[in-house]
Amino acid sequence: MIQPTLANIRAAAEPATADYGGRQAHVACDRFSFFYGDNQAVRNVTLDFPSFQVTAIIGPSGCGKSTLLRSINRMNDLIPGGRTGGRLVFDGQDVYGPRLDVVTLRRRIGMVFQKPNPFPKSIFNNVAYGRRLHDGPDKGRLQEIVEASLQRAGLWDEVKDRLDDNALSLSGGQQQRLCIARALAVDPEVLLMDEPTSALDPRATARIEDLIAELRGRYTIIIVTHNMQQAARVSDLTAFLYEGDLIEYGATAQMFTQPRQKRTEDYMTGRFG
Amino acid sequence: MKLRSRKLLDRSLTGVSVMAIVLMALALLVLLGPIFSRGAAAFFFRATSEFRRINLEQFNRGDSRRIAAESQAVAEARQPLYGMLDDFAAELEDMDPARRRELRPQFKEVRDLLRELLGPLPGEMDAVMLRQQYGQTRWERAQVTLQRILFSEQWDYSDPSRMGSKVLVPRRQAFVGTQLEPLFPHLQQNLKSMLRPRFTFYWRFLSDRSLDSHFFGGIWPEILGTFYLTLGAMLLAIPFGVIAAIYLSEFAAAGRLVSLLRVCISTLAGVPSIVFGLFGLAFFINTLHLSHSKSVLAGSATLALLILPTIIRAAEEALKSVPHAYKEAALSLGASPLRMVLTVLLPAALPGILTGIIISMGRAAGETAPIIFTAAVSVGRPLKLWETLNQPTPALPWNIYNLATEHQAVDQIRHVQFGMVLTLVLLVLLLNLAAIVIRARVSRKMRG
Numbered sequence: 001m002i003q004p005t006l007a008n009i010r011a012a013a014e015p016a017t018a019d020y021g022g023r024q025a026h027v028a029c030d031r032f033s034f035f036y037g038d039n040q041a042v043r044n045v046t047l048d049f050p051s052f053q054v055t056a057i058i059g060p061s062g063c064g065k066s067t068l069l070r071s072i073n074r075m076n077d078l079i080p081g082g083r084t085g086g087r088l089v090f091d092g093q094d095v096y097g098p099r100l101d102v103v104t105l106r107r108r109i110g111m112v113f114q115k116p117n118p119f120p121k122s123i124f125n126n127v128a129y130g131r132r133l134h135d136g137p138d139k140g141r142l143q144e145i146v147e148a149s150l151q152r153a154g155l156w157d158e159v160k161d162r163l164d165d166n167a168l169s170l171s172g173g174q175q176q177r178l179c180i181a182r183a184l185a186v187d188p189e190v191l192l193m194d195e196p197t198s199a200l201d202p203r204a205t206a207r208i209e210d211l212i213a214e215l216r217g218r219y220t221i222i223i224v225t226h227n228m229q230q231a232a233r234v235s236d237l238t239a240f241l242y243e244g245d246l247i248e249y250g251a252t253a254q255m256f257t258q259p260r261q262k263r264t265e266d267y268m269t270g271r272f273g
Numbered sequence: 274m275k276l277r278s279r280k281l282l283d284r285s286l287t288g289v290s291v292m293a294i295v296l297m298a299l300a301l302l303v304l305l306g307p308i309f310s311r312g313a314a315a316f317f318f319r320a321t322s323e324f325r326r327i328n329l330e331q332f333n334r335g336d337s338r339r340i341a342a343e344s345q346a347v348a349e350a351r352q353p354l355y356g357m358l359d360d361f362a363a364e365l366e367d368m369d370p371a372r373r374r375e376l377r378p379q380f381k382e383v384r385d386l387l388r389e390l391l392g393p394l395p396g397e398m399d400a401v402m403l404r405q406q407y408g409q410t411r412w413e414r415a416q417v418t419l420q421r422i423l424f425s426e427q428w429d430y431s432d433p434s435r436m437g438s439k440v441l442v443p444r445r446q447a448f449v450g451t452q453l454e455p456l457f458p459h460l461q462q463n464l465k466s467m468l469r470p471r472f473t474f475y476w477r478f479l480s481d482r483s484l485d486s487h488f489f490g491g492i493w494p495e496i497l498g499t500f501y502l503t504l505g506a507m508l509l510a511i512p513f514g515v516i517a518a519i520y521l522s523e524f525a526a527a528g529r530l531v532s533l534l535r536v537c538i539s540t541l542a543g544v545p546s547i548v549f550g551l552f553g554l555a556f557f558i559n560t561l562h563l564s565h566s567k568s569v570l571a572g573s574a575t576l577a578l579l580i581l582p583t584i585i586r587a588a589e590e591a592l593k594s595v596p597h598a599y600k601e602a603a604l605s606l607g608a609s610p611l612r613m614v615l616t617v618l619l620p621a622a623l624p625g626i627l628t629g630i631i632i633s634m635g636r637a638a639g640e641t642a643p644i645i646f647t648a649a650v651s652v653g654r655p656l657k658l659w660e661t662l663n664q665p666t667p668a669l670p671w672n673i674y675n676l677a678t679e680h681q682a683v684d685q686i687r688h689v690q691f692g693m694v695l696t697l698v699l700l701v702l703l704l705n706l707a708a709i710v711i712r713a714r715v716s717r718k719m720r721g
Contacts, residue, residue, distance in 0.1 A: 103608075115598060117598035119599055134607065
């Protein structure tokens with residue numbers, strides 16, 4: 001197994017367009033494992049997600065890619081019998097360390113889920129939800145933040161006249177973009193996306209992919225996807241997981257043209273998975 | 274063959290279900306029919322001049338001049354009748370002793386019945402009890418009394434092989450040839466002018482206090498008592514119930530203790546309500562000394578215990594049915610578990626929780642057994658809010674039972690009892706209706 005070093009990944013990846021603006025926070029796994037009871041879903045994965053780039057995690061069902069993703073903002077805490085091994089570091093802090101504040105961690109690491117899951121509240125309140133948690137009800141600024149977030153998620157023009165409508169009246173694709181806006185509203189540094197387009201039709205999927213391209217360079221994006229083409233289209237780096245092991249990790253362009261591992265090639269050409 | 278038998282099975286199942294529903298509807302009709310028709314009689318009836326006099330004298334209601342004029346006219350109409358009584362009394366004195374001894378008790382009976390029908394006879398002292406100061410206020414009750422004046426009930430045991438049978442004997446027969454004989458046809462023909470029945474809608478039945486333990490007046494103390502008891506029970510049960518449900522559904526780790534807790538709650542829901550009543554007496558009054566004796570507070574606490582399991586279970590189910598995705602979304606945005614519960618989980622579960630609350634509200638309003646020992650008295654005045662801390666109260670469910678079984682004159686105040694039943698049924702119906710409306714509104718708001 002190849003253990004790619006940060007240096008050679010950086011070299012292989014395209015340089016990020018935006019300036020880093022002092023926000024160097026990044027996510028790194030160091031021999032990280034996750035267990036469901038006795039079942040080890042993620043095995044000693046060592047991996048570095050560079051800042052302000054899009055990293056795709058691909059692999060067949062049950063390979064542990066979602067588990068790995070959800071470990072980053074500790075959404076797996078809810079699972080009874082779940083435990084971790086190794087280290088997972090965010091911005092120099094051990095994510096599973098005893099002194100970490102989960103609330104702050106999740107504010108800095110946003111998440112978009114597989115199925116659009118807006119709250120049964122108005123569009124405005126959906127976007128404002130996270131902000132209200134952290135700022136309290138500061139009405140004037142809230143308005144600006146909601147508008148900016150919706151604009152960034154490419155939804156503003158479609159909903160600006162109906163901010164008080166229930167979010168569930170939006171279409172599936174709009175709902176997913178609303179969820180992205182909701183995540184962006186708390187101004188996170190990392191955005192985790194767990195198969196964000198698997199419940200959407202091709203047009204809505206294209207819209208989300210465009211959005212990811214726009215967000216690239218401003219946020220560190222980690223996206224789990226089943227869709228190989230999607231990984232190829234949107235990501236700078238790709239990690240291939242198989243049965244909990246990291247098989248290959250490298251620049252997307254290189255991995256899709258000249259995979260170093262036989263299993264990667266087999267998976268990409270559809271021989272298994 | 275297989276398909277045919279399957280279809281047959283399907284159809285018979287449908288048939289049985291339809292039959293069950295029809296049976297239920299029939300039972301409901303049979304039950305509600307008399308409740309509504311007889312309950313309505315408490316509000317809508319032919320009121321006599323006595324009714325209007327009570328209203329004026331006890332509640333200071335009505336046009337006093339017109340009622341005085343009416344009393345005058347009524348007294349004039351009764352005058353010949355009272356004349357006959359006086360004449361016969363004089364006649365009785367001159368009779369031979371044997372006949373006098375025979376007639377005197379019968380004459381006394383007639384006088385007693387007339388007093389019941391028309392109020393105190395002229396020249397009599399004012400009675401202490403309110404019920405003896407006035408005649409019949411309701412025309413249908415007046416007619417019952419009239420029948421009892423016209424006919425005396427006697428039992429015929431002449432045939433030893435059969436049970437005794439009731440025979441109605443005209444009282445007139447005993448008085449043939451005396452001056453009292455014409456009283457009976459006279460009374461029968463002129464009763465209307467003596468009592469002047471008029472159709473009345475007595476809506477104040479709901480807002481009047483009861484006079485002389487429900488002989489006259491309304492049921493306001495009972496309604497208010499039921500309201501206090503129910504409100505108190507909800508105030509105590511809702512916070513505890515919802516918090517317990519949140520704990521059980523969100524924070525409790527799955528374990529033996531928690532499943533034991535769930536079993537306990539289910540068991541509690543099945544405990545007979547009379548046991549709760551006794552527990553309330555033993556615990557809230559005798560042990561905790563919430564109040565010196567029965568009080569609304571103790572009753573509310575007992576009712577709260579009774580409905581707590583229902584609220585907990587309904588709320589827990591409602592909380593559990595909130596999609597997991599909402600919780601994840603809230604948590605992923607950095608909400609603490611408590612914030613997540615307050616801002617996402619509870620609002621989404623609200624329709625279900627409300628349904629549970631209002632169902633148990635109906636139950637609390639209608640329960641009798643828990644308040645017998647802890648809160649209810651048969652007669653009382655409307656309480657002030659602060660008096661609920663240490664005062665007992667009459668309440669609809671208990672007074673329905675009380676009027677049906679323990680009142681001195683059950684037969685004469687049936688209309689009050691049915692009025693109470695109707696009021697209670699309507700109250701519970703109204704609560705359930707409110708539940709449906711609120712739930713529909715809340716869930717429509719959720720769905721968008």
